[in-house]
Amino acid sequence: MNLKSMSTAVGLALLASTSLASAEGALNIYNWGNYISPDMIKKFEEKHSVKVTVTDYDSNDTALAKVRQGGHGFDVAMPSQTYIPIWIQEGLLLETRPDQMENFKNVMPEWKDPAFDPGRHYSVPWALGTVGVGVNTEFYKGDINTWKIVFDTPDELKGKVNVVPEMNDVMHAAIKYVGGEQCTGDKEVLKKVRDVLVAAKPNWIAMEYNTIDKMGAGDFKATSDWNGSVLRQRLANPAIHYGYPVEGFQFWSDNVVVLKDAANVENAKLFQNFMMDPENAAMNSAFHRYANGIAGSEKFMPADMTSAPEVVVPEEFKKNGEILQTCAPEVTALYTKIWTELQK
Amino acid sequence: MATAAEIEKQAEAREVRNRWFLSAPALIIILLAASGPLLIVLLYSFLTPGPYGDVVWKFSTEGWVSVFLERDIFDDTLSFAGAHLTIFWRSLKLAIMATVATLIFGFPTAYFIATRPERTRDIWLFLITIPFWTNLLIRTFAVLQVIRNEGIINTALINLGIIDQPIQMLYTDFAIMVGMVYVYLPLMVLPLYASMEKLDFRLVEAGYDLYATRWQVLKRIIFPMVRPGVIAGSILVFIPAIGAYVTPSVLGGGKNMMFANLIELQFGQGRNWPLGAALSITVMAIVMVALLVYVRNTSGSEARHG
Numbered sequence: 001m002n003l004k005s006m007s008t009a010v011g012l013a014l015l016a017s018t019s020l021a022s023a024e025g026a027l028n029i030y031n032w033g034n035y036i037s038p039d040m041i042k043k044f045e046e047k048h049s050v051k052v053t054v055t056d057y058d059s060n061d062t063a064l065a066k067v068r069q070g071g072h073g074f075d076v077a078m079p080s081q082t083y084i085p086i087w088i089q090e091g092l093l094l095e096t097r098p099d100q101m102e103n104f105k106n107v108m109p110e111w112k113d114p115a116f117d118p119g120r121h122y123s124v125p126w127a128l129g130t131v132g133v134g135v136n137t138e139f140y141k142g143d144i145n146t147w148k149i150v151f152d153t154p155d156e157l158k159g160k161v162n163v164v165p166e167m168n169d170v171m172h173a174a175i176k177y178v179g180g181e182q183c184t185g186d187k188e189v190l191k192k193v194r195d196v197l198v199a200a201k202p203n204w205i206a207m208e209y210n211t212i213d214k215m216g217a218g219d220f221k222a223t224s225d226w227n228g229s230v231l232r233q234r235l236a237n238p239a240i241h242y243g244y245p246v247e248g249f250q251f252w253s254d255n256v257v258v259l260k261d262a263a264n265v266e267n268a269k270l271f272q273n274f275m276m277d278p279e280n281a282a283m284n285s286a287f288h289r290y291a292n293g294i295a296g297s298e299k300f301m302p303a304d305m306t307s308a309p310e311v312v313v314p315e316e317f318k319k320n321g322e323i324l325q326t327c328a329p330e331v332t333a334l335y336t337k338i339w340t341e342l343q344k
Numbered sequence: 345m346a347t348a349a350e351i352e353k354q355a356e357a358r359e360v361r362n363r364w365f366l367s368a369p370a371l372i373i374i375l376l377a378a379s380g381p382l383l384i385v386l387l388y389s390f391l392t393p394g395p396y397g398d399v400v401w402k403f404s405t406e407g408w409v410s411v412f413l414e415r416d417i418f419d420d421t422l423s424f425a426g427a428h429l430t431i432f433w434r435s436l437k438l439a440i441m442a443t444v445a446t447l448i449f450g451f452p453t454a455y456f457i458a459t460r461p462e463r464t465r466d467i468w469l470f471l472i473t474i475p476f477w478t479n480l481l482i483r484t485f486a487v488l489q490v491i492r493n494e495g496i497i498n499t500a501l502i503n504l505g506i507i508d509q510p511i512q513m514l515y516t517d518f519a520i521m522v523g524m525v526y527v528y529l530p531l532m533v534l535p536l537y538a539s540m541e542k543l544d545f546r547l548v549e550a551g552y553d554l555y556a557t558r559w560q561v562l563k564r565i566i567f568p569m570v571r572p573g574v575i576a577g578s579i580l581v582f583i584p585a586i587g588a589y590v591t592p593s594v595l596g597g598g599k600n601m602m603f604a605n606l607i608e609l610q611f612g613q614g615r616n617w618p619l620g621a622a623l624s625i626t627v628m629a630i631v632m633v634a635l636l637v638y639v640r641n642t643s644g645s646e647a648r649h650g
Contacts, residue, residue, distance in 0.1 A: 061612040065397050086396050159512075165598060167613040191418050206515050206597025217494050219514060329395040329615070336614040337417050343601040343609075344427035 025050040027267040030057060030067070030074035032254070035127070037287035044274055050267050058209070059166070067092055067259060075262035076271055078126045078254045081116040082168065082326045087257065088122060094258045096269050098124045103276035111253070111293040115323070123255035124272045125293030127228070127285070130313065130321060131169050131250050133243040134215060134230035135222040144243035145317065147177040150224050151196050153203035160221035162214065165207040169250065170197075171335045172324055173224065176248030183327035190334060197342045207343070215240060228289035231310040242310045244317035250324040253293065389621035397615045407618030411626050428606065432627070435603040438517075438592070439585035442524040443532075446581050447574065449525065450532035454573070455566075457533075458540035469537065472530050480527060484594045487523045488514065491595075515597035523591040528584065532577040539573030540566075575642055579635060586631060603627055 025048070029036065033056035041052045055074065057063040060083045066072050068090065079087055087093050098104055099112075099120040107125060117123045135144040140156045148154070151174065153161050163170060172182055174197055180189035205220065214220045215233045230242040256275050258268040274280055281292040282300030291311050298306050305311055313321065327335070389407050391399040414425040457468040475483060490496045491513040498510040513519055543566065551561040567574075589604035598605070603623070610620030 059612060061397065061615070065611070068396075068398060090396065162597075187418055201599070204599060207599050208593075208597060217492060219493055332615065334417050336609070336616065337414070339613070340427050340601070340606065340609065343599070343605070344430045 028074045029054045030077040037284045040283040075264045075268040084116045093122045094260045096258045101273045108295045123257045126254045127290035128253045129227045129290045134225040138239040139221045147245040151200045158203045162206045162220040162223035185331045227310040231289045385621045393616045407622040411622045442585040443582045445525045446532040454536035519595040523595040528581045531580040535576035536573040539570040
């Protein structure tokens, strides 16, 4: 081996080691299950030479509990709007100032300054949706835009309705159904809520999360559900439709936040900025089937989404929706008691 | 000079010391790993719930009070916590039923294996353990695939023209029982087999020679002699069954809470860790007392036989 080829070899080795070093960057994402596009992760990994690891959680409470305990090793999480004020107040989040990031201009104006994170100092939109009802219209021909499907189940659907056991969602739906305000602590209203729930339960077949599979296999004929979930069901079975209850339904939004004890802060910030790029947001939406709050992403989205009534809330129903707030701890304690009573 | 007795005494003392010394690591691990977390649970049950989960370090008996009493949220009166009792009773009933059912199915199975020629018994035992190779959750989902409306049983029955509407099996108590019996059956069969293997079948023959009926032989000879196996098997099935969480929620539809779900609720959406901790300790204490009573009542007459 002569000196020249020797130096080339050393040079190559050095090159290899530097590229290895940059590929050592990591990003640990803590997210809901089945909720992140693998293609989009790949794109992020290649663009920034970062190795992404995704870990699942099943509820906001699980995520909050785990992150509060510390030692979790995660950099990024996707809590819902009702929980973000808690995360901020508990000092779990890093103030990354997404509002000063390059891609912030793409965030839709109505999501630039949300009540749960004024001025967007912490969070970036991940997915937006609603909670309503999914109905298999082969079995029920009546009006599906009502909580009556769940709380005053029509005869055709008795014993075939599922309720997704998200306490806060069910309580909100029931409170709207009896004409109350969200997060109410009014005992009169809550008494009605309890009576409605207890009377409705014998008509339900289950209280489960796994609606996509069960609606598809015909185990359920109707369910309370998230809109993107029902969209996936409709694409598999055109008879399944999504209803926006006239009594009132909720808008929700999950958001990308960076944790205070994140080890890979720079990568996490890159990820927040990455998610505000219309093309990337669209890639993600094509997977989880929810809207994303990023202007301009529509033109990159699959055609079956841009016109989907599950994603684009029809004008006539918009007025019935409201963004769910964080309820006070003492109100949540009341809800838990009603919830235990319901499931006893 | 030491006498022989003294030397023996010293040796004995050394022996005892060695035994303690050698078992110390295991004892320490058991002590720390078993009682450590339990003490934390006990401690947490006497604290105040934090607003968003966790606890505040302030002494309170509220957690324990609300295990047994509930303040009506509408008229603020204290009354007995009926919801907790209903849920506990459901778990208990299901656990007892699962234990009895596994015993009914497990007893003939174990007897069958124990009466095979010695060289084939291992194969039968091996077959019993096969389900253990698969995760509990996967086995439960397998049961779901069999009994759901478009599952194997219903599809087969419809195709054969026996029924034209699927039979609703999933999300019933029947489904939970099928799942629990299937999952816990090996836990019953193995200890039963262990005691039946030791059974002296000449005694069974002697019984027949003395004109005992088959039922009498089973009741007076076989059953008393395999009683230790029945006790061990019942305990092994009963304890996980009363804390069953996955099987009831997957196959029962999660509409009616089990005790384990109630505890989980307190640590999750309910945000009441002290109540969750107090509930955990309560169920543990009840199970422990129940087992002590059970073992005492069933093992008393053992000495007369064998």
